[in-house]
Amino acid sequence: MxxxxxxxxxxxxxxxxxxxxxxxxxxxxxxxxxxxxxxxxxxxxxxxxxxxxxxxxxxxxxxxxxxxxxxLPRQLLGVVESLQRGASESELYTRLEIETTDALKKLGDTVSQLRRRYERSDPDGADELKALDSAAHELARQFVPQQYAQEVRHILTTLNNPLRALRNLQELESDIGHAANYRTNLNEQFAAIRPLRLRLQQIRNAAAHGAHERASPQMPAYRLDEEEDNA
Amino acid sequence: MxxxxxxxxxxxxxxxxxxxxxxxxxxxxxxxxxxxxxxxxxxxxxxxxxxxxxxxxxxxxxxxxxxxxxxLPRQLLGVVESLQRGASESELYTRLEIETTDALKKLGDTVSQLRRRYERSDPDGADELKALDSAAHELARQFVPQQYAQEVRHILTTLNNPLRALRNLQELESDIGHAANYRTNLNEQFAAIRPLRLRLQQIRNAAAHGAHERASPQMPAYRLDEEEDNA
DNA sequence: AAGAAATATATGCTTAGACATATATTTCGA
DNA sequence: TCGAAATATATGTCTAAGCATATATTTCTT
Missing domain, CATH: 1.10.260.40 (lambda repressor-like DNA-binding domains)
Structure with a gap:
C-alpha cells in the first residue's frame, strides 16, 4: 500500500x-x-x-x-546511522551508564577489601562477598545498559547499610561480650546482601546476552527472594 | 505469529x-x-x-x-533510547574516551600527592604541579574527545619519567652531598613537564569549546615549546 | 448540560500474508 | 567438474489485513 x-x-x-x-x-x-x-x-x-x-x-x-x-524521530536517523557505521558502535555509552559503571567498580573494590577481613573468621561470608565482588566487576567491565542503570544504582544504595554494618561488625570481632548478637547480626547482613548480589548477577547475564532478554522490570527477582527468605 | x-x-x-x-x-x-x-x-x-x-x-x-x-543491533538500543529521551550526542562516549579519562584522573591524583611533597621546598615547582593537576582533572571532568585520546595517552606516557624522577629527587632532598646536581635535575624535570601541561590545557580548552573546534593534530604545541626552551 | 469532535467497534468484501510442500536454479566447496 | 547446500520460484489453502461504511462510545469544548 x-x-x-x-x-x-x-x-x-x-x-x-x-x-x-x-x-x-x-x-x-x-x-x-x-x-x-x-x-x-x-x-x-x-x-x-x-x-x-x-x-x-x-x-x-x-x-x-x-x-x-x-x-525513531527522523532527525535522529543520521546520528543512528553513524552509530551503526561506527567502528566502536557497540562501545558508545551514556554518562549515566559510565557513572553507574564507575560506582560498580568502587563497590567491587570496597567489597574486595571487606572480603579479606572476613576470610579467616567467616569463610562462608567471605565467599558471599567474593561473589558480589565478581558480579560487580564483571558487570562494570561490560557496562551497565541504560535501562538497568537506575535499578543498579538502587541496588548500590541498598547495599550501603549492610556493607557498613559488616565493617562495623568486623571491628567488634575481638569483643567476646557481643558473641551472640554478633553472629545474628552478621547473618542478617549477609541475608540482606545475597538477593542483591543475585540480582546483579541476573543483570550481568542480561547485559551479556542483550539488554532486552528479560521482559519484566516490575518486581525484580531480589524482592521475590527477600519474601522467600522471610518465610 | x-x-x-x-x-x-x-x-x-x-x-x-x-x-x-x-x-x-x-x-x-x-x-x-x-x-x-x-x-x-x-x-x-x-x-x-x-x-x-x-x-x-x-x-x-x-x-x-x-x-x-x-x-538496529540490540547493543545500540540503550544509546538510541537515550538519544530519543533528549540526551545530546555529546553525552555519548567511546570506550577509549572513558579509559583515557580514567587515566587522567589517576594522573591528577598522583600529581596532587607529589605537589604536597614539594610545597615547602620548591614553591615554583609546586605551582607547576598544581597547574598540571588542575588541567588533568578539568579535562577528565568533561571527557577526552576521541580525536585527542591517542595524543593524551602519549602525553601521560611521556609524563611518567619526569614524575618518577621528581619522586626520586624528593627522597634525595635531605642528601646535602648532591645539592648541585639536585637543583639542575629538578629544573630539567619541570622543564620537561611544562610543555606537556600546556598541551593538556590546550586540549582542555578545545574540549570545552566543542571537540571539533581545533582541526590540526599534527605538531602538538608542546614540541614547539620544547624547541623554544632549548634556545 | 449539550453538542461536536474524536475514537472504538461492528459488518462485509477482496486480496494477500502465512504456511505447507515441491521443485528449479544458483552458489559453494572439494 | 560435480555434488551438496542454499536460495528462488511455483502451487495451493486458510486466515486476516486493508478498506468501505456505519454506528456506538468517549472525550472535549463551550
Missing amino acids: MQDTSEHIKYAEIARALKAARQRKGMSQQALGERVGLPQSHISKIESGTVDVKLSSLIELARALEMEFVL | MQDTSEHIKYAEIARALKAARQRKGMSQQALGERVGLPQSHISKIESGTVDVKLSSLIELARALEMEFVL
Whole structure:
C-alpha cells in the first residue's frame, strides 16, 4: 500500500538489512526459518522484498538476529546511522551508564577489601562477598545498559547499610561480650546482601546476552527472594 | 505469529509510539488516515495493537509522522533510547574516551600527592604541579574527545619519567652531598613537564569549546615549546 | 448540560500474508 | 567438474489485513 518511491526504497532497505544481519550471523534461510517458525521459501521472499511482511513477523525475525526494530524521530536517523557505521558502535555509552559503571567498580573494590577481613573468621561470608565482588566487576567491565542503570544504582544504595554494618561488625570481632548478637547480626547482613548480589548477577547475564532478554522490570527477582527468605 | 511475551511487549510499544507521535503532532486519527490513505477505524485498530499491520503501512504511517522505522543491533538500543529521551550526542562516549579519562584522573591524583611533597621546598615547582593537576582533572571532568585520546595517552606516557624522577629527587632532598646536581635535575624535570601541561590545557580548552573546534593534530604545541626552551 | 469532535467497534468484501510442500536454479566447496 | 547446500520460484489453502461504511462510545469544548 505504499504510495511513493522513497517508501519503496525504505522497504527494500529493511529487506536488505534483514538479509545482511542473517548473513553476519552465518545463518541459512532454512535455519532462520526454523528459529522463527516460517518456511525457508517465505524467508527468501521477505529478504527479496517480494512480500509485504507483517509487523509480528518482523519483530520475531529481528529477535532471532539479535536486532530490534525501533521507531525513531527522523532527525535522529543520521546520528543512528553513524552509530551503526561506527567502528566502536557497540562501545558508545551514556554518562549515566559510565557513572553507574564507575560506582560498580568502587563497590567491587570496597567489597574486595571487606572480603579479606572476613576470610579467616567467616569463610562462608567471605565467599558471599567474593561473589558480589565478581558480579560487580564483571558487570562494570561490560557496562551497565541504560535501562538497568537506575535499578543498579538502587541496588548500590541498598547495599550501603549492610556493607557498613559488616565493617562495623568486623571491628567488634575481638569483643567476646557481643558473641551472640554478633553472629545474628552478621547473618542478617549477609541475608540482606545475597538477593542483591543475585540480582546483579541476573543483570550481568542480561547485559551479556542483550539488554532486552528479560521482559519484566516490575518486581525484580531480589524482592521475590527477600519474601522467600522471610518465610 | 508472535511466540512469546517479549515480542508482544515490543509490538505494543510500537503501537504506543505511533499513537504518541500522532498526538505530539496534534493530528486526529481522521487526519492521519487521510494522509496515508487508511480509514480512521483502521488507524484506531493499529494504535490499539489489535491489527498486525504490514510493513508498507507502517512505513507510510511513520513517514507521515516524521518518524523512521529502523532495524538496529540490540547493543545500540540503550544509546538510541537515550538519544530519543533528549540526551545530546555529546553525552555519548567511546570506550577509549572513558579509559583515557580514567587515566587522567589517576594522573591528577598522583600529581596532587607529589605537589604536597614539594610545597615547602620548591614553591615554583609546586605551582607547576598544581597547574598540571588542575588541567588533568578539568579535562577528565568533561571527557577526552576521541580525536585527542591517542595524543593524551602519549602525553601521560611521556609524563611518567619526569614524575618518577621528581619522586626520586624528593627522597634525595635531605642528601646535602648532591645539592648541585639536585637543583639542575629538578629544573630539567619541570622543564620537561611544562610543555606537556600546556598541551593538556590546550586540549582542555578545545574540549570545552566543542571537540571539533581545533582541526590540526599534527605538531602538538608542546614540541614547539620544547624547541623554544632549548634556545 | 449539550453538542461536536474524536475514537472504538461492528459488518462485509477482496486480496494477500502465512504456511505447507515441491521443485528449479544458483552458489559453494572439494 | 560435480555434488551438496542454499536460495528462488511455483502451487495451493486458510486466515486476516486493508478498506468501505456505519454506528456506538468517549472525550472535549463551550
